[in-house]
Every structure is written in structure tokens, then in C-alpha cells.
Amino acid sequence: MSISDTMCDAINRHINAEFYSSYLYLSMSAFCDSIDLPGFAHWMRVQSREEYDHAIRLLDYVQDRDGRVALLPVEQPPIEFDSVEQVMEATLAHERHVSDLINGLYALAAQDGDFATQVMLQWFVNEQVEEEKTARDVIAALRMVQGHSDALLLLDRDMGARTAGAPAA
Ligand SMILES: [Fe+2]
Numbered sequence: 001m002s003i004s005d006t007m008c009d010a011i012n013r014h015i016n017a018e019f020y021s022s023y024l025y026l027s028m029s030a031f032c033d034s035i036d037l038p039g040f041a042h043w044m045r046v047q048s049r050e051e052y053d054h055a056i057r058l059l060d061y062v063q064d065r066d067g068r069v070a071l072l073p074v075e076q077p078p079i080e081f082d083s084v085e086q087v088m089e090a091t092l093a094h095e096r097h098v099s100d101l102i103n104g105l106y107a108l109a110a111q112d113g114d115f116a117t118q119v120m121l122q123w124f125v126n127e128q129v130e131e132e133k134t135a136r137d138v139i140a141a142l143r144m145v146q147g148h149s150d151a152l153l154l155l156d157r158d159m160g161a162r163t164a165g166a167p168a169a
């Protein structure tokens with residue numbers, strides 16, 4: 001059975017939200033680079049790539065269900081941030097927002113009696129739990145570092161060790 005127009009439109013809007021996430025983290029990566037935190041810059045770049053992959057995962061799903069992908073304009077992300085702490089707080093806030101969007105999509109799929117979309121979205125529900133936890137862990141690490149540049153240097157080195165696909169903090 002093909003996907004309903006309502007569900008397809010909602011997923012297309014969410015594809016846009018995932019591309020925005022990718023763009024936001026790429027902008028955060030550039031900021032981290034500008035304040036000489038190459039590890040955080042690397043971590044954000046990996047994060048950006050993962051968000052791109054989320055968008056593609058949804059795009060593939062729409063096509064598998066015989067729906068029509070509609071790519072919408074991606075909003076400009078912020079360029080400047082106050083600090084690396086603010087970057088991570090903004091990351092957590094953004095991930096919480098995305099979790100709300102995923103929950104909304106899931107509710108719509110349930111209302112639509114669309115079981116295939118519910119099953120597909122379960123991956124995203126789990127992913128959001130991970131995403132929020134990871135952001136909280138990095139914020140906690142930054143709180144412990146507070147103002148100690150030698151500790152921040154070590155944390156930055158850890159952040160730089162993140163490999164693609166592994167949710168490292
Ligand atoms: Fe995502």
C-alpha cells in the first residue's frame with residue numbers, strides 16, 4: 001500500500017528538519033574550529049554527517065513506499081555562539097525539539113493506521129534517546145572541566161576521537 005499524502009508531506013517536512021540539523025551541526029563545527037577546539041569541530045562534523053544520513057534514510061523510505069520526495073529550502077543556522085558550553089546546550093535543546101517532532105510523526109502514523117511508518121520510526125525514537133543522552137554527557141564533562149584549560153585540552157582530544165557511526169561522547 002502506498003503511503004498517504006498526509007504522512008508523505010509530514011515525512012518530507014521531517015527530511016527538511018534532519019537536513020537543518022546537519023546544517024546546524026556543520027555551523028557549530030565551524031564555530032568550534034574558530035575557537036581552536038579541533039576535537040569538538042571534528043565531533044560536530046561527524047554529527048552533521050549522521051544527520052544527513054537520517055535525512056537520506058527517510059528519503060529512501062518515502063521512495064520505498066511509492067511516495068514523492070519534496071526537498072524544501074533549508075533554513076540558515078546560527079553562525080555565532082557564545083562558547084563551546086552554549087554550543088552543547090543548544091545541541092541538547094535542538095535534539096529535544098527533534099524528539100518532539102519524531103513523536104509527532106509517530107502519533108500521526110498511529111492515527112493514520114500506518115504500521116510500516118510506525119515500525120520505521122522506531123529506529124528514530126531509539127536514536128533520539130541516544131542523541132539526548134550523548135549531548136547531556138558532553139555537557140556534564142564540560143561542567144567538570146569548567147575553566148581549566150588543561151582539562152579542556154584533554155576533553156577536546158577525546159571529542160576528536162569520535163568515529164563515524166559510533167555515538168561517542
Ligand atoms: Fe537526526
Ligand SMILES: [Fe+2]
Pocket residue numbers: 021051095098131
Ligand atoms: Fe540528532
